[in-house]
Amino acid sequence: MNLQTSVIIRDYLRPAMLPTTWCPGCGLGIIMSSIAQAIHYQGLRKDDVAMISGIGCTGRMSGYMDFNSIHTTHGRAPAFATGLKMARPDMHVFVIMGDGDAMSIGGNHLLSAMRRNIDVTAIVVNNSIYGLTGGQTSPTTPRDSKTATARHRTFERAMELEVLARAAGAPFFARATVNHTASLTKLVERAMQISGFALIEVISNCHVLYGRMNDTPEAATMIARMDVQTWRSTPALQKRAERAVRMTAAGATPVEPEDVDGFEGMSSDQRKDRGVIIENRGSVGFSRRYHSLLEELGNDRRSGGE
Amino acid sequence: MSGIQRGVFAIRIDRNYCKACGLCTAWCPQGVIVEDADLYPVTPGIANCINCKLCERHCPDFAIEVLPPEHPDHPIHASAG
Numbered sequence: 001m002n003l004q005t006s007v008i009i010r011d012y013l014r015p016a017m018l019p020t021t022w023c024p025g026c027g028l029g030i031i032m033s034s035i036a037q038a039i040h041y042q043g044l045r046k047d048d049v050a051m052i053s054g055i056g057c058t059g060r061m062s063g064y065m066d067f068n069s070i071h072t073t074h075g076r077a078p079a080f081a082t083g084l085k086m087a088r089p090d091m092h093v094f095v096i097m098g099d100g101d102a103m104s105i106g107g108n109h110l111l112s113a114m115r116r117n118i119d120v121t122a123i124v125v126n127n128s129i130y131g132l133t134g135g136q137t138s139p140t141t142p143r144d145s146k147t148a149t150a151r152h153r154t155f156e157r158a159m160e161l162e163v164l165a166r167a168a169g170a171p172f173f174a175r176a177t178v179n180h181t182a183s184l185t186k187l188v189e190r191a192m193q194i195s196g197f198a199l200i201e202v203i204s205n206c207h208v209l210y211g212r213m214n215d216t217p218e219a220a221t222m223i224a225r226m227d228v229q230t231w232r233s234t235p236a237l238q239k240r241a242e243r244a245v246r247m248t249a250a251g252a253t254p255v256e257p258e259d260v261d262g263f264e265g266m267s268s269d270q271r272k273d274r275g276v277i278i279e280n281r282g283s284v285g286f287s288r289r290y291h292s293l294l295e296e297l298g299n300d301r302r303s304g305g306e
Numbered sequence: 307m308s309g310i311q312r313g314v315f316a317i318r319i320d321r322n323y324c325k326a327c328g329l330c331t332a333w334c335p336q337g338v339i340v341e342d343a344d345l346y347p348v349t350p351g352i353a354n355c356i357n358c359k360l361c362e363r364h365c366p367d368f369a370i371e372v373l374p375p376e377h378p379d380h381p382i383h384a385s386a387g
Contacts, residue, residue, distance in 0.1 A: 005362055005371040006379075018323060019367055025327030029366025181363040220332030223364075 003037050012036035012046070014066050022057060025219025027178030027204035031125060032061055034181060035094065038188035049092050050084055052077045054106060056098040057131045067094075075106020078113035081120045089287045092192065095122040100130045100138040103159055107139075114168035117196040119285030121188070124161060124199065127206040135209030146213040161201045162277055171283035172198035174276045177226040178205065183275070190276065196283040203230065203272075230274040315355040316373040316380050319347055323369035330361035330370050 009015055013036070022028050039049055046067055053062040055074035062069035068091070072080045081095045102110050102124045113120070128145070130136040135148035139159040146153055165173040172194040176184040184202065191198035205211065205222040216222040317338070326345040336354040339347045339361060347370065349355075361370050373380045 002359060004377075005365070005368050009368050013368070019325065019369075022366065024325035024367075025329055026366055029368065030364060033363070033366075033368065219327050220329055223329070224332070 003040055005033075008033055008036045008040075012039065012066055013064055017064050020064060021060060023208045025205070025207060025223075026057070027127070027202075027223065028057060028061065028125060030178045030181055031123070031184065031202055031204065032064060034185040034188055035096075035123070036065065037185045038192065041185075042189055042192055044092055048090065049094065050088075051094045051096060052081045052084065053096045054098070054101040055132070056101045057127075058096050058098040058101065058125050059132075061096050075101050075104075076109055077101070078106065078109040078118070078120070078122065081122075082113060082116070082118050085119055085287045086290065089119075089291055093120040095120050097122065097124050098131070099124060099126040099128070099140045099161075103139045103161065103164070111164070111168050114165060114170045114197045114199070117169070117171065117283060117286045119195055119197070119287050121191050121194075121198045122200070123188070123202060125202050125204045126161070127204040127210065128158075129206050129210040131206045131209055135206070135213075141210075145210070147210065148213075161199070162273075165199050165278060170199050170278065171196040171280035172276075173201070173278040174199075175201045175203065175230070175272060175274050177203040177223075177230055177274060179223045179226040180274065183232075187276065190279075194279075194281075194283065195285040195288060196280075197285075228271070230272045232274050310356050312356060313353045314375045315352070315357045316377075317349045317352060317355060317361070318371045318373055318379065319349070320369045320371075321346065323367045325367055325369075327366065329364045329366070333360040333364050335360065 009018070020029060050068040050070070051062045051065055052070045052072060053059040054072055054077040059071055062071050070080055070084070077095045077097050081093050084091065085093050097106065126140050128138065128141050129147060130138050137147045137150050137154050137156070141147055141154050142158045143155065144153045162173060162175065172191055174187045174191060176187045178184065187200055191200050203226055205219060207216055207219045207222045211217050211222045216225065324346055328341065328345065330347050331339045331341050335358060336351065336356055338351045338355045339349055342348045355372065357372055357374065359372050362372050375382060
């Protein structure tokens, strides 16, 4: 894992667009670097890769990376990706979305794309807030945190992308953070090998809008804290992931584990798993099924006509 | 054999791309990179660099790069030529 930065800039970015317009210390640049490395190690040609982004801070990534790129409307990146994958099944399609983009505004599109099992690699960057528009509460904002639109702390529960992916039947779901860069690159590489909708949630930082109101105004402290907020999932957890979804009732009291100390006041139960959480290697993506069906229909029609 | 090498690596920082976010100084395990008066990273302790590349991998703006001695842009080649 030692691809030089100058090689990434020369081969996979558009140097005329740099430096990025993102805030100093934003994790999106780290994710961009990881995607470039993953594509490099998988040996794909730049012309065979398409990157589709929605609106938001993440939306700019398609402009900075030197692939075939579409900057689409808010939340509709999976819909555009579906069309592109149908027209060009040979192309490897990346969809990059933010948390508000993917889960609230484009929630329906994400859900439909997962249910249809479109062959794309989707990366959802979760920074807990609507970053571009000024720090409004997003579906993934943790409970009891201050935002620009919730000065007296939010009271909604944060939404779990993992549960959504399981409910919609995505064949691959992984969670990475911008702190663990090597693991992020490996997870992107692994997601690229899946036929079907491979979803990666990348926990990123918005220290400028979210962290400043929630005691982590520094990018370094906010990224370093991800190390205690997540933990690497083990094979035992992998087994747990294969079980059916267990929904917790809204009014149920959470069971507090006994060993609460050691994680900066958060119980070990609140930590999120990191790594591959769902992996269904036998999945067959929609476009492959669709084109084989077309072939069958064509054969039938030809034999019927004769 | 493949022990930790020190003193052979160089670090190149591109001031046009750097935004002085402080991630490289926070992650450097050997104290090689420190902040100057404008909070930009400088490398006074370059002799301690062990090529872990934590700064390079955590730089969101592609501004910092660890150069191995065989890299053509490494300063030892400049002095020789």
